[in-house]
Amino acid sequence: MARIALGGFHHETNTFATSTATYDDFVASDAWPGLCSGDDVFKLTHGINLAVSGFGDVAKKMGHELVGLVWCAAPPSGLVTNDAFEAIMELMLASIKDAENIDAVFMDLHGAMVSENFSDGDGEILNRIRTAVGPDVPIVVALDFHANISAKMCSMVDGLVVYRTYPHVDMKQTGERAANILNQIIIDTKKRHVELVSAPFLVPLTWQATTSEPAKGIYARLREFETDGVDAVSLAMGFPPADVFDCGPAAVASGSDIEMVKKAANGVMRLLVGCEKDFAGTLYSPDEALLRAKEIMAQGKLSGPVILADTQDNPGGGGDGDTTGLLKAMIKAGIDNSVIGIFAEPIAVQTATGVGTGNSFEMDFGARKRIYGDTPLHATFKVLALGSGSFMAEGPFYAGAKIDLGPMALLETGGVKIVVSSKKQQAADRAMFGHLGIDVNKCAILGLKSSVHFRADFEKIASDILIVEAPGVNTADPRKLNYRNIRPNVKRFPAS
Ligand SMILES: [Zn+2]
Structure with missing residues (x-):
């Protein structure tokens, strides 16, 4: 011993x-x-x-x-x-x-x-x-x-x-x-x-x-x-x-x-x-991803959502969880039953709590860091639900964890439902959506601020998964990063 x-x-x-x-x-x-x-x-x-x-x-x-x-x-x-x-x-x-x-x-x-x-x-x-x-x-x-x-x-x-x-x-x-x-x-x-x-x-x-x-x-x-x-x-x-x-x-x-x-x-x-x-795959711009999603949906009745991974704003990769690029493209695409999460927007949650469920408010939403290519979404948001943000994880990645995201709100604007929390967290567990009454199985389009961890709990319900390159600091393609300190002669991308 x-x-x-x-x-x-x-x-x-x-x-x-x-x-x-x-x-x-x-x-x-x-x-x-x-x-x-x-x-x-x-x-x-x-x-x-x-x-x-x-x-x-x-x-x-x-x-x-x-x-x-x-x-x-x-x-x-x-x-x-x-x-x-x-x-x-x-x-x-x-x-x-x-x-x-x-x-x-x-x-x-x-x-x-x-x-x-x-x-x-x-x-x-x-x-x-x-x-x-x-x-x-x-x-x-x-x-x-x-x-x-x-x-x-x-x-x-x-x-x-x-x-x-x-x-x-x-x-x-x-x-x-x-x-x-x-x-x-x-x-x-x-x-x-x-x-x-x-x-x-x-x-x-x-x-x-x-x-x-x-x-x-x-x-x-x-x-x-x-x-x-x-x-x-x-x-x-x-x-x-x-x-x-x-x-x-x-x-x-x-x-x-x-x-x-x-x-x-x-x-x-x-x-x-x-x-x-x-090591290869496709990265879609937000608009391209929505177009591709429409093509997939046109092919027939789907068993679950088309998942759009908003990888560059993944809080699990250092993202702020509040860039609006994919959200704006989803609103523009106008597909019924579109949901995106999780946005870390404490001011939106506070305002939603203040006005209460069923009421609306207007604000500049997201993009607090004003990173390159990102701007707030100015819109009217309807409060669909409020939550404490305290719940048990259900999926295998956060297994056993008691999640505490601070007060949360489910908002709707331009036909898209948005899951919003007070703290930033990667969207890698279905309980994060269930907490506000969203059944992710029934979504047509599901935007997730995650790169890969979401697959643990969501891959099994997805009709398809598309990786989206919307504004965010978790740059998906390392060739776009300006390295100065990495050891010499390291290729920034696998050779195809
Ligand atoms: Zn890791």
Whole structure:
């Protein structure tokens, strides 16, 4: 039995977004709990699809003594402020000091954090934890599928595991794998090696989904590389809208046999590179998407909505969740039973609450950040329903989570129904619509501010899915981004 400390500090940073992640953003709860420490780390994350909860369950069953450090997450955005980074690390390191006599550490991180002072935020977190616990205490880290993994991160840990699904339905499972790996390290006490191999090209978020090829086939084969002396192999697809040296996909293997570990990491990278030309698809302008949707609808009776993924304003990629490009195109198209969500528009929710259900108000809606190509929608909005914004998630991505989006409203303008919340959140769970009485199965057109995570709960009901390039900071095509810091010779797009 060992005394294992566990914590987490999650942020996915879009360096091309101007918003920041402040200390308050990490303290606030949303789909996941707000900043917690000590025993609350277990209590508040228990049963949720998170690596920290999976790790805790398995390590406890193994008979280990667990010490909660600090766990927190803020919605994806631009840089993490220096104040937030330092305040949270101070809490984290104080909790390690208070814990005393720690035998091992598990960290639940994202892997694509950039703070105002550190371009490799996660590398710096692990560096400080390594310094605090010393060279002999094993550290295992779980990272998001979108981690931009650095050599510094790898050099600080004894084991590294990455989610294997996008939508991330295996976050909890990844924590369980991490617990088994750390347990093995504690038992055999052999020195571990972690090998990193970075990819020569970026893969746009929308083509990374593991529900379709080529990613589906690649991830199905990862286990083949976990042979004797190799604890874990991982493939992170990277988070493209991040202008950092280590941006992009990376294969990582860890274990006690250096030669086998190197062979495994290189083997996984060869697998990815061999599929380069298969990472491809169509991006539609908003008007083109609506035209295509009409063509699909004209082909016959559909079993469910045509889903339009408003990927560039996806809050899960650092978007603000309030750009109006797709909404305006939906109004112009005039298709009955069109619904879009979720807009983060607290002023609209407040006004709607003030006038009450059944009444109307006029306002400049959305586009608060005035990003390139985006303008507010000036219109009259009818209030169809109001909600508390507090409800249980139903789909597999937010599984087990008690979602808190602040007061919500269902508005209607120009024949389009709009789901509006007070806090920004990716539209990746049908309960977000059901909360305001919308049955998404019955929609003709459903606009979702999400890139891929929506597929976990919506793909099964969709007649078709079209990816839309409307205004937003989560740029779908990395060739349109002006990188300055990425390592040289990385192709911005897979070669076809
Ligand atoms: Zn991710």
